[in-house]
Amino acid sequence: QSALTQPRSVSGSPGQSVTISCTGTSSDVGADDYVSWYQQHPGKAPKVMIYDVSKRPSGVPARFSGSKSGNTASLTISGLQAEDEADYYCCSDAGRYTYVFGTGTKVTVL
Amino acid sequence: EMELVESGGGLVQPGGCLRLSCVASGFIFSGYAMHWVRQPPGKGLEWVSGISWNSGRVVHADSVKGRFTISRDNTKSSLYLQMNGLRPEDTGLYYCVKDIGDYGDGRDAFEFWGQGTMVTVS
Numbered sequence: 420q421s422a423l424t425q426p427r428s429v430s431g432s433p434g435q436s437v438t439i440s441c442t443g444t445s446s447d448v449g450a451d452d453y454v455s456w457y458q459q460h461p462g463k464a465p466k467v468m469i470y471d472v473s474k475r476p477s478g479v480p481a482r483f484s485g486s487k488s489g490n491t492a493s494l495t496i497s498g499l500q501a502e503d504e505a506d507y508y509c510c511s512d513a514g515r516y517t518y519v520f521g522t523g524t525k526v527t528v529l
Numbered sequence: 530e531m532e533l534v535e536s537g538g539g540l541v542q543p544g545g546c547l548r549l550s551c552v553a554s555g556f557i558f559s560g561y562a563m564h565w566v567r568q569p570p571g572k573g574l575e576w577v578s579g580i581s582w583n584s585g586r587v588v589h590a591d592s593v594k595g596r597f598t599i600s601r602d603n604t605k606s607s608l609y610l611q612m613n614g615l616r617p618e619d620t621g622l623y624y625c626v627k628d629i630g631d632y633g634d635g636r637d638a639f640e641f642w643g644q645g646t647m648v649t650v651s
Contacts, residue, residue, distance in 0.1 A: 455638045464624060464644055464645065465574065465624075465639070466642070467638050467640055470629060470638030471636060471637060508573060510639070512637055515588070516586060516632055516633075518564075520573060520574040521573070523573040
């Protein structure tokens, strides 16, 4: 199972919006609505930000949103803040109860 | 407050074995699927293994199939990963992860993560 493709890095100024793409295949991202997104600060464990494509767990700010079209999922951070600087990973159900993560994207707040 | 505490990592030679453990608290352990996810130093995340609430469904990534075995003991709120035939590419931080529900319940997320235990194969 190959890792999902994400851009290596994206950046934006405080208050701007950034979008991270996550491209897979019809066997994973495109197969159903089980895409999730994780934020990881240096030296810390990952934290779920979005699940089931667009659902936000309690406590996650509303500026984080998710969507999907075909084999590509996206995470948008609106109103970028300094504390959003981190690595972000997408993840998809890959069939047969297995999972595949994305390659990871470093978000830099300028 | 939820907590997952991993242990059992260490330095091992290629071909060697290790058994990772994870003790859970702060939630009803027997109600959720659990997983192991690993992260090589400076690299991305890789899902390793998953197990349903009653151990009825056990799944491993192709990269570890036949070498690793996930198991759980709900009476002890504990998750395990038996790792045999270790290879240098198995080196990484191994996270114990709580699922948002169980396999096939219509939701999918790695809801809560432990701090990890480091495995080095060299």
